[in-house]
Amino acid sequence: MLKPIDNATREVKSLNGLWRFLPDGPGVNQPWTGPLPGKLECPVPSSYNDLFVPSLRDHVGTVWYQRMVTIPSRWEDQRVFLRFDAATHEGSVYVNDRLVTRHVGGYTPFEADLTPLVSPGDEVRLTVGVSNILSNETIPPGRLVTDDLGKTQLRYWHDFFNYSGLARAVYLCSSPMTRVDDISVVTDIAGSTGSVRYDIATVGPAGKAVIDLIDEAGMTVGSSETLPAGTINVPDATLWQPGAAYLYTFRVRLYHTSRLVDEYSLRIGIRTITISGMQILINDRPFYFTGFGKHEDTPVKGKGHDDAWMVHDFELMKWTGANSFRTSHYPYAEEVLDYADRHGVVVIDETPAVGLNLNIGGGIFGSGKNVTFGPDFANDRTRQNHENAIRELVNRDKNHPSVVMWCITNEPDSGEAGARAYFEPLVHLTRQLDTTRPVTYTNLQMVPPEQERIADLFDVIGLNRYRGWYEETGDLATAEIRLEKELQRWQTIFGKPLLMLEYGADTVTGLRSIHQLPWSEDFQSSFYEMYHKVFDRIEAIQGEQVWNFADFGTGPGIFRVDGNRKGVFSRDRRPKTAAYTLRSRWIQKGNNK
Numbered sequence: 001m002l003k004p005i006d007n008a009t010r011e012v013k014s015l016n017g018l019w020r021f022l023p024d025g026p027g028v029n030q031p032w033t034g035p036l037p038g039k040l041e042c043p044v045p046s047s048y049n050d051l052f053v054p055s056l057r058d059h060v061g062t063v064w065y066q067r068m069v070t071i072p073s074r075w076e077d078q079r080v081f082l083r084f085d086a087a088t089h090e091g092s093v094y095v096n097d098r099l100v101t102r103h104v105g106g107y108t109p110f111e112a113d114l115t116p117l118v119s120p121g122d123e124v125r126l127t128v129g130v131s132n133i134l135s136n137e138t139i140p141p142g143r144l145v146t147d148d149l150g151k152t153q154l155r156y157w158h159d160f161f162n163y164s165g166l167a168r169a170v171y172l173c174s175s176p177m178t179r180v181d182d183i184s185v186v187t188d189i190a191g192s193t194g195s196v197r198y199d200i201a202t203v204g205p206a207g208k209a210v211i212d213l214i215d216e217a218g219m220t221v222g223s224s225e226t227l228p229a230g231t232i233n234v235p236d237a238t239l240w241q242p243g244a245a246y247l248y249t250f251r252v253r254l255y256h257t258s259r260l261v262d263e264y265s266l267r268i269g270i271r272t273i274t275i276s277g278m279q280i281l282i283n284d285r286p287f288y289f290t291g292f293g294k295h296e297d298t299p300v301k302g303k304g305h306d307d308a309w310m311v312h313d314f315e316l317m318k319w320t321g322a323n324s325f326r327t328s329h330y331p332y333a334e335e336v337l338d339y340a341d342r343h344g345v346v347v348i349d350e351t352p353a354v355g356l357n358l359n360i361g362g363g364i365f366g367s368g369k370n371v372t373f374g375p376d377f378a379n380d381r382t383r384q385n386h387e388n389a390i391r392e393l394v395n396r397d398k399n400h401p402s403v404v405m406w407c408i409t410n411e412p413d414s415g416e417a418g419a420r421a422y423f424e425p426l427v428h429l430t431r432q433l434d435t436t437r438p439v440t441y442t443n444l445q446m447v448p449p450e451q452e453r454i455a456d457l458f459d460v461i462g463l464n465r466y467r468g469w470y471e472e473t474g475d476l477a478t479a480e481i482r483l484e485k486e487l488q489r490w491q492t493i494f495g496k497p498l499l500m501l502e503y504g505a506d507t508v509t510g511l512r513s514i515h516q517l518p519w520s521e522d523f524q525s526s527f528y529e530m531y532h533k534v535f536d537r538i539e540a541i542q543g544e545q546v547w548n549f550a551d552f553g554t555g556p557g558i559f560r561v562d563g564n565r566k567g568v569f570s571r572d573r574r575p576k577t578a579a580y581t582l583r584s585r586w587i588q589k590g591n592n593k
């Protein structure tokens, strides 16, 4: 599904702004059949949870958004559709009294085709129900429980607040009836020549196609007229490099006789990503990842996408010398990947499959031996939803040069007997959908390499480690010895590239101590220095992404002080001391181990 664009043949009308709003509750019955009662208004895009007083933080179920929409009278003979960049976690869309689409999965886009239902000039009532309910079959999983007051509560196994609603853009769009429906681009390099292999899906009677590749100076450097697939070679190609982005415009034009019927342009980068022994190569050069596990998280808006916060986050990452980040623990807004493409930032792109582990609470504590993979929890239907999450992620992000790796799950119970049967088909599916990018996951510290059952399936092994924090708390000397021994074992047993995809210590801004005191800024800094010494001694370690870029919101917990405080920046993006520690290392390292 292509991102909507505005050009000579297509139009995009933003539906962002204030919508009427109503949380579900007693007496709310088929609210799409008329104007929503009450006076609440909710901004789109934004999570709704932190906006209202009294609070909707504990709301479990559906909330309703509504607004009127006019179909432009100039949209004659066009396909008319709605595009939701996300509805977290399940969206039901009604136009006047009619259900037009339902989508499950909180972080990927979906469309509703209105063409048969509306006419140019019509004004329609658009109502969207968004449910935040998670179950053992959804990705991520969750569970409903009833409290002592008879109220329904939602429990989940991931360590970030279940922000919900319409947190990304909503558009009304038009496209021609005969059109480009999808484009997939794979690039390669031979000597100084780049190649762009494409697959183009079209709808409608096939006419003539002209496909051009245009460089940043506006020069056409290659063309083709072959549909549905072909290759354009670019002699002396300028490559997309980490830290030095270069984007070509891949433009498809469809003609009927000599009339232009549709045009779609994608910005693409020519680059390769390969694994060689224990190294990860971008454009045939070893690349060492530095950067962050992040969250889409800001005060008030929750996961609501905001260009100002996004630009500031990228500026701060650049200031630290980071070259990469992981979209922990779900696909981020597409604007974020577009920005990373344009600015040469490397992305590990993650599905929302976090919390497939009944033996941790809030991302951390062992809670005995519960069976995660089996009929009662992560079962066949969960796996189908997981499959779907992978398909939707790859489908949305396959053409982004910044995306160099798929991370299909975070910290599953990978030592459990059923884990292999669950994950093997998912890894195969990911490879089938994209033959070019390596596939990874993150391993939780509770599953050591000797008990690990899925690591060999992956191209790269991601590790999340908290030695010195959750274990060996405050004792960095012991933590250092144990960390090094453990990493050596991972290297010996699997012989694959290892990425440290999480390591960090909660830190309260302004708390200082000369005594290596956990929670102090000084301790967080020393914690990172210790880890870095170890990484530099382990050959297989090919990158370090700290946990986390910034403090972020979570559910309540005795280890969570107004959220998770492992940020190197506070939630309002002020640096802690560790930000300077990282900066002095990463600026010097560049992209090298």
Ligand code: GCB
Residues within 6 Å of the ligand: 158, 159, 160, 329, 362, 363, 364, 410, 411, 464, 502, 547, 564, 566
């Ligand atoms: C983890 C999880 C992450 C948590 C983090 C923590 O292992 O992957 O989601 O936030 O630990 O801070 O406990």
